[in-house]
Amino acid sequence: MEHFSRPHNYGKIKNPDGVGKVGNLVCGDVMWLYIKVGKNKAGKEIIKDIKFETFGCVAAIATSSAITDLAKEKTLEEAIAIDKQEIVQSLGGLPPIKLHCSVLAADALAEAIFDYYAKQNRAIPKELEEKHHRIKKEKDIVEEKYKDWTQKEEEIHNQ
Numbered sequence: 398m399e400h401f402s403r404p405h406n407y408g409k410i411k412n413p414d415g416v417g418k419v420g421n422l423v424c425g426d427v428m429w430l431y432i433k434v435g436k437n438k439a440g441k442e443i444i445k446d447i448k449f450e451t452f453g454c455v456a457a458i459a460t461s462s463a464i465t466d467l468a469k470e471k472t473l474e475e476a477i478a479i480d481k482q483e484i485v486q487s488l489g490g491l492p493p494i495k496l497h498c499s500v501l502a503a504d505a506l507a508e509a510i511f512d513y514y515a516k517q518n519r520a521i522p523k524e525l526e527e528k529h530h531r532i533k534k535e536k537d538i539v540e541e542k543y544k545d546w547t548q549k550e551e552e553i554h555n556q
């Protein structure tokens with residue numbers, strides 16, 4: 398219930414290492430997710446900090462809040478592997494009509510990690526590359542289909 402009533406890690410990160418922006422094909426809602434990458438004791442890259450902002454419903458906010466808790470301190474490989482079932486389970490389930498809301502958080506995290514690798518000109522894992530192409534295609538459709546709404550979201554977000 399905590400994630401619904403008092404979402405964790407809402408907001409922006411200054412100078413993030415990676416940013417993921419995704420749109421929901423079903424409703425046109427949009428989310429931004431920011432990550433800071435650090436290293437653990439074994440020298441592996443981990444999600445050191447993570448925050449999100451969304452123009453989405455309460456289920457989108459709760460799933461985003463849950464993914465920030467699930468991803469923090471995880472290695473990048475572990476974070477990429479978090480899927481929407483795991484997020485929904487961590488919330489104790491969602492009504493079927495709200496299941497589409499849970500894809501935003503997992504996709505936004507994948508995009509933020511993709512952005513991190515791309516900015517550093519690093520090799521991108523095949524699974525992440527494939528996710529990125531699917532997510533980008535969907536975002537382009539959302540931006541075209543819900544043009545007026547997504548432009549307004551962008552304006553508000555940049556204020």
Ligand code: FES
Binds near residue numbers: 425454456457498
């Ligand atoms: S109705 Fe749009 S994210 Fe839930």
